[in-house]
Amino acid sequence: xxxxxxxxxxxxxxxxxxxxxxxxxxxxxxxxxxxxxxxxxxxxxxxxxxxxxxxxxxxxxxxxxxxxxxxxxxxxxxxxxxxxxxxxxxxxxxxxxxxxxxxxxxxxxxxxxxxxxxxxxxxxxxxxxxxxxxxxxxxxxxxxxxxxxxxxxxxxxxxxxxxxxxxxxxxxxxxxxxxxxxxxxxxxxxxxxxxxxxxxxxxxxxxxxxxxxxxxxxxxxxxxxxxxxxxxxxxxxxxxxxxxxxxxxxxxxxxxxxxxxxxxxxxxxxxxxxxxxxxxxxxxxxxxxxxxxxxxxxxxxxxxxxxxxxxxxxxxxxxxxxxxxxxxxxxxxxxxxxxxxxxxxxxxxxxxxxxxxxxxxxxxxxxxxxxxxxxxxxxxxxxxxxxxxxxxxxxxxxxxxxxxxxxxxxxxxxxxxxxxxxxxxxxxxxxxxxxxxxxxxxxxxxxxxxxxxxxxxxxxxxxxxxxxxxxxxxxxxxxxxxxxxxxxxxxxxxxxxxxxxxxxxxxxxxxxxxxxxxxxxxxxxxxxxxxxxxxxxxxxxxxxxxxxxxxx
RNA sequence: GCGCUCGUAGCUCAAUGGAUAGAGCAACAGGUUUCUACCCUGUCGGUUGGGGGUUCGAGUCCCUCCGGGCGCACCA
Numbered sequence: 001x002x003x004x005x006x007x008x009x010x011x012x013x014x015x016x017x018x019x020x021x022x023x024x025x026x027x028x029x030x031x032x033x034x035x036x037x038x039x040x041x042x043x044x045x046x047x048x049x050x051x052x053x054x055x056x057x058x059x060x061x062x063x064x065x066x067x068x069x070x071x072x073x074x075x076x077x078x079x080x081x082x083x084x085x086x087x088x089x090x091x092x093x094x095x096x097x098x099x100x101x102x103x104x105x106x107x108x109x110x111x112x113x114x115x116x117x118x119x120x121x122x123x124x125x126x127x128x129x130x131x132x133x134x135x136x137x138x139x140x141x142x143x144x145x146x147x148x149x150x151x152x153x154x155x156x157x158x159x160x161x162x163x164x165x166x167x168x169x170x171x172x173x174x175x176x177x178x179x180x181x182x183x184x185x186x187x188x189x190x191x192x193x194x195x196x197x198x199x200x201x202x203x204x205x206x207x208x209x210x211x212x213x214x215x216x217x218x219x220x221x222x223x224x225x226x227x228x229x230x231x232x233x234x235x236x237x238x239x240x241x242x243x244x245x246x247x248x249x250x251x252x253x254x255x256x257x258x259x260x261x262x263x264x265x266x267x268x269x270x271x272x273x274x275x276x277x278x279x280x281x282x283x284x285x286x287x288x289x290x291x292x293x294x295x296x297x298x299x300x301x302x303x304x305x306x307x308x309x310x311x312x313x314x315x316x317x318x319x320x321x322x323x324x325x326x327x328x329x330x331x332x333x334x335x336x337x338x339x340x341x342x343x344x345x346x347x348x349x350x351x352x353x354x355x356x357x358x359x360x361x362x363x364x365x366x367x368x369x370x371x372x373x374x375x376x377x378x379x380x381x382x383x384x385x386x387x388x389x390x391x392x393x394x395x396x397x398x399x400x401x402x403x404x405x406x407x408x409x410x411x412x413x414x415x416x417x418x419x420x421x422x423x424x425x426x427x428x429x430x431x432x433x434x435x436x437x438x439x440x441x442x443x444x445x446x447x448x449x450x451x452x453x454x455x456x457x458x459x460x461x462x463x464x465x466x467x468x469x470x471x472x473x474x475x476x477x478x479x480x481x482x483x484x485x486x487x488x489x490x491x492x493x494x495x496x497x498x499x500x501x502x503x504x505x506x507x508x509x510x511x512x513x514x515x516x517x518x519x520x521x522x523x524x525x526x527x528x529x530x531x532x533x534x535x536x537x538x539x540x541x542x543x544x545x546x547x548x549x550x551x552x
Numbered sequence: 553g554c555g556c557u558c559g560u561a562g563c564u565c566a567a568u569g570g571a572u573a574g575a576g577c578a579a580c581a582g583g584u585u586u587c588u589a590c591c592c593u594g595u596c597g598g599u600u601g602g603g604g605g606u607u608c609g610a611g612u613c614c615c616u617c618c619g620g621g622c623g624c625a626c627c628a
Contacts, residue, residue, distance in 0.1 A: 037573095045571085047570060047571095050608065053608070083571075171627075283626095293554085297625090301626060302626080306628090307628050332623090335556050335623065360556085360557075362558070363621075403565090403566095428576090428591095437588095438588050493566065493575090496575080503591055504591095506588095507592045511587060512586090
């Protein structure tokens with residue numbers, strides 16, 4: 001019996017009580033059903049009696065009593081009781097719960113997916129770093145979390161496109177080109193240029209690959225250095241992200257936005273909506289119509305488009321390409337952009353609560369052995385994504401970044417992340433997967449074909465089996481809530497609980513026969529349970545982009 | 553100054569307005585002649601920064617104060 005079925009049963013009973021005249025209240029279409037923290041409170045619990053008490057004009061416990069009586073005899077339920085101020089705790093029949101093992105094994109990789117977001121076309125934009133340097137730790141959090149959000153949304157049935165907006169236009173690119181060119185000539189990089197050691201590397205490589213580049217006329221040479229450096233740096237970012245298992249459906253160049261006329265088209269739409277005005281020779285967007293704290297310039301008095309103009313055009317372009325929701329993932333240092341981006345959507349005639357969504361990720365602080373590693377881009381003293389991955393590995397890096405909500409500040413210790421122990425939950429979860437895989441492998445070697453031997457679900461009645469089944473039953477709801485709240489850390493935290501539930505089960509429930517024993521029906525049932533647990537962990541790890549090893 | 557955001561155990565962090573605020577680490581005490589001990593069991597640890605309010609019920613929502621981070625360009 002699933003979570004939803006419990007909820008439906010409760011609604012059915014409430015409707016019956018109203019029809020019988022025992023209860024005078026408007027029955028909600030869905031009710032809150034929780035898994036109680038304490039196992040003493042049963043498999044499921046509902047607070048519906050507390051919620052309905054006021055409108056029904058009855059004491060919460062009186063309603064709860066009616067509900068308990070009505071739930072008696074519902075197939076799959078073993079019992080219900082009133083607790084505390086009016087909670088109703090529900091216990092499931094163990095056979096009904098055990099059937100879940102079969103459901104999961106048969107569903108395979110589809111277990112946990114849903115169609116709650118079916119038909120929704122979502123654009124998820126994240127990282128969007130300038131192609132003027134390596135990706136650093138600040139980008140890494142969104143690389144992991146953004147990718148996981150996209151995976152979770154897709155699991156909930158949405159059509160998702162991941163995009164990286166490449167800021168390849170404007171003065172920063174010129175400064176980048178100038179910095180590399182200066183380095184190639186052995187000159188000091190301009191004060192406001194880019195200073196990291198990678199500039200020297202780029203310069204050396206470009207000179208080696210482009211003989212004669214240093215003899216070009218200065219204006220031409222600057223462009224040559226800029227474009228070569230751009231190409232190399234973009235490729236480097238793409239390779240690093242590929243290594244990090246974060247792929248993008250589209251790398252959207254700011255230049256193409258301008259070249260394709262999308263900027264003019266975006267401006268036209270904003271004009272049509274009546275939020276564009278001129279002042280002091282510049283063209284403005286009246287974002288203050290929609291909660292922004294000041295209006296924003298689109299075209300400067302000198303005729304140049306602002307970066308903000310590109311932003312608005314990009315948003316309009318996303319919508320024109322058929323996305324009904326544009327999700328932006330921004331670092332905390334960009335939180336000032338939230339209101340203006342939402343205002344852009346509103347100025348374009350969209351619903352800023354439905355068509356656009358801006359998520360802010362707090363910054364990651366990194367320590368090594370308890371001592372903070374200072375980040376300074378200017379000094380070239382940054383922790384880059386590839387260095388970080390080199391040191392801790394892709395799995396540990398991704399998992400550790402994903403297991404915390406992105407909107408809370410985070411302090412990570414590099415040494416902790418490389419420990420292969422319990423202080424590193426990624427290994428705990430992966431170990432559970434490898435351990436189950438090992439048991440199933442051994443079963444196969446013993447010639448036990450548990451799938452064809454069939455499942456007697458009622459045999460899964462041990463407290464630890466019951467607990468594990470209960471955890472596995474939660475998975476679809478966890479995925480759905482992770483998608484709805486854009487919080488993939490819920491999946492990671494859940495996997496840790498599943499791993500714990502499995503280890504606790506494994507500790508006291510022998511799965512395989514010993515020595516010459518024949519395999520028992522109970523052991524076969526436990527193999528089904530192992531198969532189900534393996535599937536859930538594998539599915540969950542896939543959602544966060546972490547590998548599920550067969551052996552460790 | 554204005555604005556956004558965060559503040560939970562010694563540390564790093566969970567908790568979709570629900571029951572006795574939970575994990576891991578750290579500290580201490582135990583467990584496997586057996587399927588992967590990277591495991592399991594137990595003990596210790598809290599005025600959820602302070603105060604007020606809303607609610608049957610507040611770590612969660614509102615107000616206020618304190619503390620940390622960040623942002624306030626015709627820059628990109």
